[in-house]
Structures are given as C-alpha cells and as structure tokens.
Amino acid sequence: MLPKLKPVLFFFCINLFCSLKCLAQEKIYFEPKSASGGKQSDFVSCNGIVVFETTAASKFDKYSRIIPTKKFFVVCDYSAKKILVFDKNGRFIKKFGNKLDFGRLAYNAEKDRLEMVIQNKTYRLTNKDNAQILEDYQNPKNLKYYRKYFIELADTLNFLVHKQKIVHSDILNPIPYIDGMHFVNQVTVDHNFAKKEDYELKIYRGDSLLKQYFKYDKKKDNRYIFERVSVSVTPAAKVDTRWVTHPYDYGIYALQKDSLYKVYDFVLPVDRAIPLDFFAREFQNTTERSNYLRQNRKLVKQFDVYNLSGRYLNFTMQSMVYERQQFIYDTKFKTFYNYEKIVPDSLTYYLPVCKNLAFNDGPQIYARISADDALKIFEDHKKDNVQYPSLLENYFKTATADTNPILINFNFRN
Secondary structure, eight states: OHHHHHHHHHHHHHHHHHHHHHTOOEEEEOOGGGOEEEEGGGTEEEEEEEEOOOOTTTOOOTTOEEEEOSSEEEEEETTTTEEEEEETTOOEEEEEOSSOOOOEEEEETTTTEEEEEEEOTTOOOOHHHHHHHHHTTTOGGGGGGEEEEEEETTOTTTOOEEEEOOOGGGGGOOEEOSTTOEEEOEEOOOTTOSOOEEEEEEEEETTEEEEEEEEEETTTOTTTTTOOEEOEEEEOSSTTEEEEEOTTOOEEEEEETTEEEEEEEEEOOTTTSOOHHHHHOOOOSHHHHHHHHHHTTTSEEEEEEEOOSSSEEEEEEEETTOOEEEEEEETTTTEEEEEEEEEOOGGGTTOOTTTTEEEEETTEEEEEEOHHHHHHHHHHTGGGOOOOOHHHHHHHHHOOTTSOOEEEEEEEOO
C-alpha cells in the first residue's frame, strides 16, 4: 500500500507549492505623480442612500464616527460626548446622554454590543505606571485601574448601559476580530518598560497569545520614539481576510485568521522613500524628531489599504507629517489612479463618493457626504438635469447646512 501513497504525496506537494506561489508578493513600482484620472462612474456605481433623521436630539457632528452593527448605525459624537442609534434607513432610535466618557470604544460583532473600557478616575497613573501595567497585565491587582461598560444592541426595548467585569485582556486595548480572536495593534515606546522586545501586531484568543508580527524595541526604537502609532488592520473583499500595513514599511500584507503574508511590495521614487539613515538616527527629544519630520515632509510614512473589490486596491498614502493622498490600484491592468483626478459625474450624482469612503458594513460600502458639501454640489449642477433618486432629491430640497450628513451606498466595478 505504501507505494500508492507516492502519487498522492506528489500531488499534495504540487498543490502546496501552487498555493504558496499564489501568496507570493508582487513588486509594484509606484510613482504618485504619474497616477491617472477618469470618470467616477468608471470605477463605482451608487446603489442607495441613507438620510439620517435630523432633530434637536439626533443632530450630530459631521466628523462623528459611524459604526455599522447588525441592525443599526451607531453614531459616536466625540465633540458632544454622546452616542446616537439610528436604524439602517436613518430613522432616529435612541440617544445616550451628553458628556459620555467613551474611553476605548469598540463594537463586538459576535455579541452585538458596544463595549467601552475607561480608566478608573480614582487613580492617576503616570507613564511609568502604565508601562508596568502593560507588561504585567495578567496581574489581578491591575484590574482595579479600569472600568468596563457595554450597551446591548440586541435589547431594542431598553438599550441600557451595563457594567461589565473587566478581564486581563481589556488592559491591552484589544480589537475584536473573528472566531473568538482579538488583536492588539498599538505601538508604544517608553524607557519605563523593563523588557526590550515587543511586537507591533499580536493576535490573541482570550489571554492566550497565538501569533505576533513586526518586532520592535519598545524601550528606544527610533522609528516610534516620542510618537504613538498603530498597525493598520482593515477589511478586505474576503470575509476572513484583513489588510495589514504598518509605518515605515511599504509592504501590503494580508492576514488570514492568525497567518500573515506579504501580497504587494511598493517601490517608491528616491525622493519619496525613507532613506536608510533615518533608521540609524537617535532622536534626543520631541523637538529634534519633529524638525526632521517637517524637513522631510514629502517622505512616505505608511500606506493604509481599503480593498472591498476583487479588482481595485484602494489605499491612502500618508507622509511623515500626516498629509494624505488617496489612490486606486487597478490590479487587472496594473494602473494607478489618483482620487483627486477622479471626477464625479451624473451617473454618481456628482457626489464625490470615492474621496469620501467612510466605512463598510460587510460587503456594503458607504461614503459620507456632509450637508453643506451636498448642497453646494446640488447648486453647482442645477443646470445639468441630473436624475436624482427621490430620497436624495428631497434631501436637497429640505436640508440646511446644519442637517445631518447622508450616506451613499456604492460598490466598485469589477
């Protein structure tokens, strides 16, 4: 029987080789100045509109964070310190008081609830205290420094704020992931840490560390000293996949469950790429580092990827001083497009949905357009005889500059 296993083993090895080959990285030469433009409708199509009800109670700041949940859009208005709940059609449901302490707020999709971890105000922690707590986060004595609350979104009759028992992993500021996992993506450099080695991205199940990636020196790493940064982990077209990028690395990685591999490797022109001497520098203080960043403001620090299409890779290019440019990479024709050169047209109601991509709700993609921007666009194109959907047309007729923003549901063409 053993000789018969040889063909099976051979084909297994061939399949494994092919699978690994599919995961091999692609080197892409990217000159930002050469990126093209085009009509917006060549890239996307608009599918629907969400008009948020605007009342004295439901009004929110145009910069508010919008979180899609199973049944609702939850709006976190950080300026007014309040949480608003709307249904998926924009009807106002509930307001959670003013001056709310958000702390570290995240949506737990598996439990369908908002979770907030805040510091216990009874204690005033120093940088040294925080460093010691992070390194010894499983010590039960450290739980007293935090409080945890949640809002049960499945309980539509009450929407009460509940106090929850803090657990050790909450101290690390975990972000809910899939299959009961969570990841920690904050990068902190502080001489108060006792240990030197740490990793920028760590994946846990409960308190059990599964995988960790991107090693750094958390006591004095030159890249991150005097700065607080994080690894970017964003949705992909596949439900079980996330795009991962991190500062000072032009690689685009894919995370599948707890496995990470590089998919693309961007190669930038010399005048935009970070020189090797940056990694050898030792900044003595914040001023010295800030001066270096300002003098080299055109250098590219990081890419943030948003890809919810099988064909187009949407990404933001961030400079050393946080200036941002948005691009699309057409993986089919190996072409780059600059969002600034993509022109909204009548088929997309002249609304700049590409530039205003806000979030995704599973496979659904949403752009957020503020009322004042929408009204200006409407005035600018009154003579163009655009065929607006009735909901959008009514919004143009009734909205003022203080009206809540709208969401445009759209998808990228493949």
